[in-house]
Amino acid sequence: MSPRPNRPLPLATPAGIEVLTKILTQGPIPRVEIARRTGLSQAAVTKAVAPLIEAGFVTDQPVAADPDAHIESQLGIGRPVSPLTVVADSVSVIGLKVTPTDLIGVTTDFTAGIRAVRHCRLPDTAAETVTAKLIELARQxxxxxxxxxxxxxxxxxxxxxxxxxxDAVHGVVRDSPFMGWRDVPLAASLTDSLDVPVVVTNDVRxxxxxxxxxxVGVNADSFAVVTIGSGVGCGLYINGEVVSGAHGVSGELGHLPLAPGELVCTCGRRGCVETVASSDAILARARETTGKPTLDLSGAIELAHAGNDDAREAFDRAGEVIGSALAAMVNLVGPELVVIAGEGVADYDLYEQRMREAFAAHAFGAAGDCRLMLRSHTxxxxxxxAAATVIRSYVRGEPPLRR
Known part of the structure; x- marks a missing residue:
């Protein structure tokens, strides 16, 4: 049996979970507004909030109404509104990101605000090595x-x-080509050593x-996150939920077969988007077209920015394939917004025009109205x-964070 959280939440009903979720993601927010957005009665909202306030997870801080604002609610026009806010320091969460070269660890509060950051260099990617380093970093x-x-x-x-x-349900990394892992029971190993509930999930999800x-998705009906860097990933938020797929796989934009068939992907298949659009693929192409086998990525970027047509071709080709992949995804699921993120977006200007042209050429009908938005991430x-997934599981009472 997995260990339980050190501080259980007093949430006994689905209404309580819904109310806390609204306060956490959209607060500060008055009770009457929670009632309006959830369809619950104000009495039900008050009943759900009372134990959260008593336990110190939520606070009720009266705020004087703005004399120039027109506040219309069941509280009356112009009367003071008491917004509900999550007490950020009521709990702490640890988030860990695994890369082939480094581990990145953060401590966050209940609102996913980062409070501490630690990095750790990895000597190799063997599962045993990385697990030991994760335990060491988590203990720090x-x-x-x-x-x-x-x-x-x-x-x-x-x-x-x-x-x-x-496999987030069982905490198993079934296949990670970048790490060279297959069927690694990561959550069980960490839980046994740390005696803390552990959630393992796909990084893009x-x-x-x-x-x-x-x-950006707090008030969006649907959106997608596309990450570009050493790989090309995609997370989807559709119909009120982040999509996980029946078998735990969804949004694998980087493995759509839209690239030339002779190119072999790190996953072992041919013609994946990543064979053209990942940072390694762009660098390999730039070395080939410029005839500079020792060229590094920063050098390729510099050449492309300087107008070198051979270097530029690698980025143009990546933009073409990324745009086509975005159009395919938007045509299939119809999000209102696509957030383009990841370490590769620093060079977004090098392939933006070609990407947008390809997207416009292949997006069907009104799907072309989907907004493409750049959002830099570290x-x-x-x-x-990773910490946010824990917060969500904690609020919902999902395994292994049972209340």
């Missing part, structure tokens, strides 16, 4: 949380974000959860995404 962060001087809330869980096919609960943000 736990010590900081437990330091009385930190004033941090109790730790309720640890989230780990890993690229590839991840974790980033999507963070955007859904604490970012590896710290990926770790924060």
């Amino acid at each position: 962060l736990i010590e900081e949380i437990e330091d009385p001087a930190s004033l941090a809330g109790p730790l309720v869980g640890i989230g780990v974000a890993v690229s590839g096919d991840v 974790a980033l999507t959860v963070a955007e859904h609960w604490f970012g 590896f710290d943000d990926w770790a924060r995404g």
Whole structure:
């Protein structure tokens, strides 16, 4: 049996979960507004909030109404409104991001606000090595949380974000080509050593959860997060939920077969988007077209910005394939917004025009109205995404964070 959170939430009903979710993602927010957005009665909202306030998870701070504002509610025009706000320091969460070269760890509060950051270099990608380093990094962060001087809330869980096919229900990394892992029971190993609930999830899906609960997706009906860097990933928020897929796989934009068939992907298949659009693929193409086998990525970017047609061709080709892949995804699921993120967006200007042209050429009808938005992310943000998945599971009472 997995350990329970150090600080259980007093949520006994689905209404309580819905109310806390609204306060957490959309607060500060008055009770009457929660009632309007959820369809619950004000009495039901008050009943759900009372134990949360008593336990110190939520606070009720009266705010004087703006004399120039027209506030119309069941509280009356111009009367003081008492918004409900989550007490950020009521709990702490740890988020860990795994890359082939580094581990990134963050401590966040209940609102996914980053409070501490630690990085750790990896000597290799062997599962045993990485697991040991994750445990070491997590213990360092736990010590900081437990330091009385930190004033941090109790730790309720640890989230780990890993690229590839991840079985989040059982905490198993089924296949991560970048790490060279297959069927690694990561959550069980970490839980046994740390005695803390652990959630392991796909890194792009974790980033999507963070955007859904604490970012651009808070008020969006549907959106997608597309990450461009060493790989090309996609997370989807459709019909009120981040899509996980029947088998735990969804949104694998980087493995759509839209590139030339002779190109072999890191996954072992041919013609994947990543064979043209990943940073490694762009660099390989730039080396080939410029005849500079020792060229690094920054050098390729510099040449392309300087107008070198051979270097530019690699970015143009990537933009063409990314735009086509975006159009295919938007045609299929119809999000209102696509957030383009990841370490590769720093060079977005090099392929933006070709990408948008390809998207416009292949988007069907009104799907072409979907907004494409650039949002820069650091590896710290990926770790924060892992923490956000823990916060969501904690509020919902999902395994292994049972209340």
